[in-house]
Amino acid sequence: MGLLSKKDVALIKDPLADNNPITIQVLGICSALAITAELEAAIVMSVSVLFVLGIGNVVISLMRNIIPSKIRIIVQLIVVAALVIIVDQVLKAFAYELSKTLSVFVGLIITNCIIMGRFEAFALANGPWRSFLDGIGNSLGYGVILIIVAFFRELLGAGTLLGIKVLGDPIEKTGVYQYGYENNGFMLLAPMALVVVGIIIWIQRSRNKALIED
Amino acid sequence: MSKKTDSNIYTILFAIIMVIVVGGVLAFTASALRPRIDNNERLEKQQNILYAMGVNANDESSAIFVSTDEAPELFSKYITKQLVIQGDDVTEDSEAYLIDVKKEQTSAKAGNKRRLPLFVGTKDGKTFYIAPIRGKGLWDAIWAYVALDANMVVQGAYFDHKGETAGLGANIKQRYFMDDFIGEDLMSNGSFKGITVAKGNNDPKNIDKNDNEVDAIAGATITGDGVSAMLKSELRQYVPYFKTLK
Numbered sequence: 001m002g003l004l005s006k007k008d009v010a011l012i013k014d015p016l017a018d019n020n021p022i023t024i025q026v027l028g029i030c031s032a033l034a035i036t037a038e039l040e041a042a043i044v045m046s047v048s049v050l051f052v053l054g055i056g057n058v059v060i061s062l063m064r065n066i067i068p069s070k071i072r073i074i075v076q077l078i079v080v081a082a083l084v085i086i087v088d089q090v091l092k093a094f095a096y097e098l099s100k101t102l103s104v105f106v107g108l109i110i111t112n113c114i115i116m117g118r119f120e121a122f123a124l125a126n127g128p129w130r131s132f133l134d135g136i137g138n139s140l141g142y143g144v145i146l147i148i149v150a151f152f153r154e155l156l157g158a159g160t161l162l163g164i165k166v167l168g169d170p171i172e173k174t175g176v177y178q179y180g181y182e183n184n185g186f187m188l189l190a191p192m193a194l195v196v197v198g199i200i201i202w203i204q205r206s207r208n209k210a211l212i213e214d
Numbered sequence: 215m216s217k218k219t220d221s222n223i224y225t226i227l228f229a230i231i232m233v234i235v236v237g238g239v240l241a242f243t244a245s246a247l248r249p250r251i252d253n254n255e256r257l258e259k260q261q262n263i264l265y266a267m268g269v270n271a272n273d274e275s276s277a278i279f280v281s282t283d284e285a286p287e288l289f290s291k292y293i294t295k296q297l298v299i300q301g302d303d304v305t306e307d308s309e310a311y312l313i314d315v316k317k318e319q320t321s322a323k324a325g326n327k328r329r330l331p332l333f334v335g336t337k338d339g340k341t342f343y344i345a346p347i348r349g350k351g352l353w354d355a356i357w358a359y360v361a362l363d364a365n366m367v368v369q370g371a372y373f374d375h376k377g378e379t380a381g382l383g384a385n386i387k388q389r390y391f392m393d394d395f396i397g398e399d400l401m402s403n404g405s406f407k408g409i410t411v412a413k414g415n416n417d418p419k420n421i422d423k424n425d426n427e428v429d430a431i432a433g434a435t436i437t438g439d440g441v442s443a444m445l446k447s448e449l450r451q452y453v454p455y456f457k458t459l460k
Contacts, residue, residue: 034379034380035379035380035381036381037379037380037381037382037433038380038381040381041380041381041384044380045380065219066219066228067219067228068219068220068224068225068228068229069219069220070220070225071225071228071229074229075228075232078232078233078236082236082239082240085240085243086239086240086243089243089244089247089251090243090247092247092251092254093247093250093251093254094250096254096257096258096282103376103377104377104378104379104380104384105380107377150381154381157432157433158432163275163276171418171419183432185432185433188381188382188432188433189433
């Protein structure tokens with residue numbers, strides 16, 4: 001047996017597709033709607049969640065036998081809030097520029113239900129190593145959807161990707177804009193994120209019949 | 215697993231210990247890092263002020279500050295005077311840039327006379343008057359450093375925000391938005407009018423600099439309205455001082 005057993009690999013692979021936190025578990029939808037107007041923001045958020053969920057899952061897993069079940073949700077909240085605040089403070093002191101980019105996401109991470117969801121569903125019942133892998137897997141699954149949604153929203157809504165004008169300049173009328181193409185400003189608003197997520201769920205379920213409920 | 219963790223005494227004890235430990239760790243981190251964070255914030259203010267008057271390391275499309283190492287030196291080189299305006303009194307104060315605009319706004323609401331900081335900079339023989347201002351966006355505070363000439367025509371601006379939506383309102387700190395303000399006149403026919411972040415603007419390339427309007431960001435209506443309101447209410451207070459310059 002190598003570093004990762006078959007079960008361990010499944011912990012990382014499942015959330016990427018068949019047990020995706022956004023499209024199947026429907027966790028973390030709020031942030032998926034809020035910050036996918038731009039590809040860069042989606043990537044930053046994905047990396048932040050990867051970090052917080054990976055460490056948070058380990059911490060909760062280590063504490064799983066001493067946490068009183070009556071107040072476990074509050075304990076989970078405190079752990080994730082403390083983690084995020086410490087990271088934010090350290091970044092402010094040592095990587096100020098980076099912290100400016102991330103500060104917008106701090107509140108979104110603390111209240112992200114994907115984090116509470118994984119604490120509650122996995123870390124409370126499993127060992128630290130498996131919890132760590134589960135955290136990594138789920139945040140990757142979350143990140144993949146975020147990046148797909150952001151890709152389409154930024155491309156169709158603003159005509160850019162990572163801020164680069166890939167479709168030409170809409171004001172100077174270059175690139176595709178000279179043929180009468182217009183950006184769809186509606187793509188930048190939250191409802192369209194929901195529609196894009198819906199389309200992804202539709203495609204995923206039509207390809208995998210096992211996911212279809214009666 | 216034993217059920218000892220279900221008892222009330224255990225729960226209460228756990229909660230108390232948890233709060234003390236987490237509180238202690240957070241308090242320790244915050245106070246240990248405070249001096250560094252304060253220093254970073256001070257340097258950032260200098261970078262922002264310099265940015266507004268055109269001392270920056272911008273490339274073609276993104277906004278880049280001068281480096282933190284150079285900031286203090288450049289700040290003392292380009293900023294020739296720092297003024298504090300309080301009613302008709304104008305005093306010089308070399309630490310005026312550390313005045314907390316938010317505190318001044320609150321104390322002005324309580325009936326005190328507000329202290330308005332204004333930084334005078336010179337670059338290539340041109341004089342800039344840079345005002346720090348603060349307002350409300352959609353979620354949280356927004357603020358700006360606006361560099362004006364003696365006639366209240368914008369020469370440069372730097373916008374920032376605490377928590378506007380990434381990709382929408384957060385784009386007020388993008389070059390394409392900030393650069394639109396350059397050359398815009400805050401006055402109209404001799405009276406103060408401000409600059410409106412306008413939707414359905416028929417001047418998207420922003421060629422007309424006397425229309426008191428810049429083009430809004432799609433999907434960021436409330437942040438844009440916040441920017442308009444901030445420019446109007448805050449810069450208006452500087453008008454009496456600018457009148458004395460003529």
